[in-house]
Amino acid sequence: MSDLAFQDYYPDNTAHCYGCGRLNDQGLKLKSYWDGEVSVARYTPRPYHIAIPGFVYGGLLASLIDCHATGTAAAAAYRAQGRDMDTEPPLRYVTGSLHVNYLKPTPLGIQLELRGEIVESTDRKVIVEIELFAGDELTVRGEVVAVKMPEGLISLSLV
Amino acid sequence: MSDLAFQDYYPDNTAHCYGCGRLNDQGLKLKSYWDGEVSVARYTPRPYHIAIPGFVYGGLLASLIDCHATGTAAAAAYRAQGRDMDTEPPLRYVTGSLHVNYLKPTPLGIQLELRGEIVESTDRKVIVEIELFAGDELTVRGEVVAVKMPEGLISLSLV
Numbered sequence: 001m002s003d004l005a006f007q008d009y010y011p012d013n014t015a016h017c018y019g020c021g022r023l024n025d026q027g028l029k030l031k032s033y034w035d036g037e038v039s040v041a042r043y044t045p046r047p048y049h050i051a052i053p054g055f056v057y058g059g060l061l062a063s064l065i066d067c068h069a070t071g072t073a074a075a076a077a078y079r080a081q082g083r084d085m086d087t088e089p090p091l092r093y094v095t096g097s098l099h100v101n102y103l104k105p106t107p108l109g110i111q112l113e114l115r116g117e118i119v120e121s122t123d124r125k126v127i128v129e130i131e132l133f134a135g136d137e138l139t140v141r142g143e144v145v146a147v148k149m150p151e152g153l154i155s156l157s158l159v
Numbered sequence: 160m161s162d163l164a165f166q167d168y169y170p171d172n173t174a175h176c177y178g179c180g181r182l183n184d185q186g187l188k189l190k191s192y193w194d195g196e197v198s199v200a201r202y203t204p205r206p207y208h209i210a211i212p213g214f215v216y217g218g219l220l221a222s223l224i225d226c227h228a229t230g231t232a233a234a235a236a237y238r239a240q241g242r243d244m245d246t247e248p249p250l251r252y253v254t255g256s257l258h259v260n261y262l263k264p265t266p267l268g269i270q271l272e273l274r275g276e277i278v279e280s281t282d283r284k285v286i287v288e289i290e291l292f293a294g295d296e297l298t299v300r301g302e303v304v305a306v307k308m309p310e311g312l313i314s315l316s317l318v
Contacts, residue, residue: 016209018216026207048185050175051253057177058254059225063218094210095217098259 005031006039006071009085014092014149019067030064032071032116039072039116045108056106061140064114065130066095069144072116073126077148080121093126093146106132106139124148164190165198165230168244173251173308178226189223191230191275198231198275204267215265220299223273224289225254228303231275232285236307239280252285252305265291265298283307 007020007030018027032041041064049060073093078085106112113133120127125147132140166179166189177186191200200223208219232252237244265271272292279286284306291299 014211016212018208018210019218021209024207024209026205027209046185048183049177050180050183050186051177052173053175057222058257059178059218059222062221062225062257062259063216066218066221095261097261098217098221098257100221100257102254102256 004085005033006075006085007031007067010074010092011090014090017067019063020071028060028063028067030067030071032068032075032114034075035115037117039068039075041068041071041114041116042111043114044111047108050108051105054105054108056108056112056134058100058102061102061106061112061132062098062100062142064112065100065132065140065142066098066144068114068116069098069128069130069142070095070146072118072128073144073146076118076121076126076128089151092149094149096125096145096147099143101141102139103141104137104139106134110134119143163244164192165234165244166190166226169233169251170249173249176226178222179230187219187222187226189226189230191227191234191273193234194274196276198227198234200227200230200273200275201270202273203270206267209267210264213264213267215267215271215293217259217261220261220265220271220291221257221259221301223271224259224291224299224301225257225303227273227275228257228287228289228301229254229305231277231287231289232303232305235277235280235285235287248310251308253308255284255304255306258302260300261298262300263296263298265293269293278302 020030070093130142179189229252289301
């Protein structure tokens with residue numbers, strides 16, 4: 001398996017995402033990888049990503065879920081086609097809907113782990129379930145409906 | 160009606176939220192106000208809050224919805240009790256769940272407006288629906304279940 005993250009394969013003009021774009025230097029630069037059938041991303045929130053002192057801001061957790069899910073959707077679509085992520089045509093997904101359940105407060109100051117699984121897949125969309133762990137503790141669950149980005153939009157030179 | 164935003168009344172130890180805390184200098188500092196029965200917040204995303212170039216990052220939009228909804232829940236709870244937001248005991252809400260539907264891409268570079276309405280309210284939780292507009296265009300809908308923060312947590316000196 002490659003050392004590169006899913007997001008490292010995104011075409012340049014779709015690699016500016018604040019959450020996971022390798023070309024957005026002010027962004028979070030989330031990186032997602034396969035671990036067997038499960039996708040994994042790890043992220044340590046910055047000290048100012050506060051909800052109330054000592055706990056992580058829920059909007060950041062929603063953002064991590066969002067980007068990990070769309071990355072997982074893309075990687076799974078390549079896999080389903082038996083292709084590596086550096087082959088043409090590019091496959092990229094955007095978020096149609098995002099649902100996040102905050103099960104308990106997520107402690108600030110430690111690395112978090114997101115684990116993603118595909119629960120439904122069609123040609124047009126992929127539904128991804130995400131579990132977010134702080135240490136061994138499951139603190140947040142998310143579900144994302146990721147919608148395939150039209151190829152014309154990916155290949156447009158928008159920047 | 161006061162010139163202060165809902166978030167300006169948050170007790171100091173719950174005013175560090177990355178999305179809306181007045182004491183978080185690296186945060187977004189979202190401010191919410193009443194406009195009759197509807198709550199309103201306006202925010203201009205920063206140039207790096209990119210999804211794909213030209214459009215706003217969905218995780219940021221989820222964050223704005225989250226904070227505007229919990230602020231609206233708190234303000235509505237004071238209103239229901241016939242109290243101003245600077246009276247005791249403090250009422251503060253955290254996010255139990257967050258659901259966001261991205262109806263169309265939200266353009267980057269203009270001020271966005273969020274409008275919130277209470278759709279259900281009990282002693283323990285408030286459900287808030289949010290519509291997010293870019294100019295006249297409704298681009299995102301959100302629903303937040305906001306849960307009342309235990310008074311003991313608000314009065315704890317966590318910092």
